[in-house]
Amino acid sequence: MSSLLEVSGVCVTFDGFRAINNLSFQIGPAELRAVIGPNGAGKTTFMDIVTGKTRPDAGRVLFGEKSISLLRRSEAEIARIGVGRKFQRPTVFEDQSVADNLMTALKAARGPWKVLFWRPGPADHARVLELADQVGLAAHLARKSGELSHGQKQWLEIGMLLAQEPRLLLVDEPAAGMTLAEREQTTAMLVDLAKTRAVVVVEHDMEFVRRLNCKVTVLHEGSVLAEGSIDHVTADPQVVEVYLGR
Numbered sequence: 166m167s168s169l170l171e172v173s174g175v176c177v178t179f180d181g182f183r184a185i186n187n188l189s190f191q192i193g194p195a196e197l198r199a200v201i202g203p204n205g206a207g208k209t210t211f212m213d214i215v216t217g218k219t220r221p222d223a224g225r226v227l228f229g230e231k232s233i234s235l236l237r238r239s240e241a242e243i244a245r246i247g248v249g250r251k252f253q254r255p256t257v258f259e260d261q262s263v264a265d266n267l268m269t270a271l272k273a274a275r276g277p278w279k280v281l282f283w284r285p286g287p288a289d290h291a292r293v294l295e296l297a298d299q300v301g302l303a304a305h306l307a308r309k310s311g312e313l314s315h316g317q318k319q320w321l322e323i324g325m326l327l328a329q330e331p332r333l334l335l336v337d338e339p340a341a342g343m344t345l346a347e348r349e350q351t352t353a354m355l356v357d358l359a360k361t362r363a364v365v366v367v368e369h370d371m372e373f374v375r376r377l378n379c380k381v382t383v384l385h386e387g388s389v390l391a392e393g394s395i396d397h398v399t400a401d402p403q404v405v406e407v408y409l410g411r
């Protein structure tokens with residue numbers, strides 16, 4: 166399988182401290198991957214590198230069939246190339262309806278110039294319905310986003326990211342603060358999304374990771390400590406020592 170994202174030999178140093186240390190990581194074009202590891206392991210920095218927020222001192226970050234380098238590109242360019250990132254805190258427009266939030270995201274996905282003259286047509290309204298359906302909010306289109314539950318807001322934001330049609334979606338602790346039912350729905354949603362794109366989930370909740378039922382990458386001190394199925398990594402004595410045993 167050729168990879169969609171290839172990170173190799175990446176190093177990041179903050180004030181002399183090696184936060185990412187010769188990190189190499191690959192993800193396939195339609196793959197769900199969980200990234201776990203203790204506090205300070207480098208999970209956030211890894212996502213910052215891929216999205217162009219942090220510049221590595223060394224290494225390569227290549228994306229897509231043409232192996233486009235993501236280094237030295239702006240965050241906006243990387244988003245247009247096909248990388249979406251979902252932060253932990255949802256940032257939806259609370260005064261707008263679910264449909265309006267999704268339409269705003271569709272509009273933004275057109276790029277800064279086309280937006281000036283853009284008016285939504287029937288295909289855009291259909292796309293809004295499709296996006297709402299993908300994130301389980303089809304029955305809530307007319308509701309004000311501020312009235313949604315925490316979990317529903319998270320899903321709306323995922324829907325807004327999908328408007329950009331990312332080929333790689335990075336999701337930071339999606340289960341945090343969710344009810345059990347919302348977690349289950351989020352699991353199903355992420356599994357479904359990863360059928361047509363790569364989805365990388367950074368998560369501390371091991372029960373949630375287990376339910377994702379996907380390959381797991383364990384980071385420690387800025388590099389990959391272990392990789393494989395959840396059963397494989399949780400049985401690894403080094404993983405138990407640095408992370409699970411705490």
Ligand SMILES: Nc1ncnc2c1ncn2[C@@H]1O[C@H](COP(=O)(O)OP(=O)(O)OP(=O)(O)O)[C@@H](O)[C@H]1O
Binds near residue numbers: 180184204205206211
């Ligand atoms: N801007 C920065 N300046 C200095 N040090 C930083 C900076 N960003 C991250 N670090 C350090 O780099 C290391 C990796 O941090 P990072 O946030 O990537 O870890 P993490 O795995 O996401 O941790 P957590 O699970 O707590 O979110 C930590 O030791 C952190 O203190």
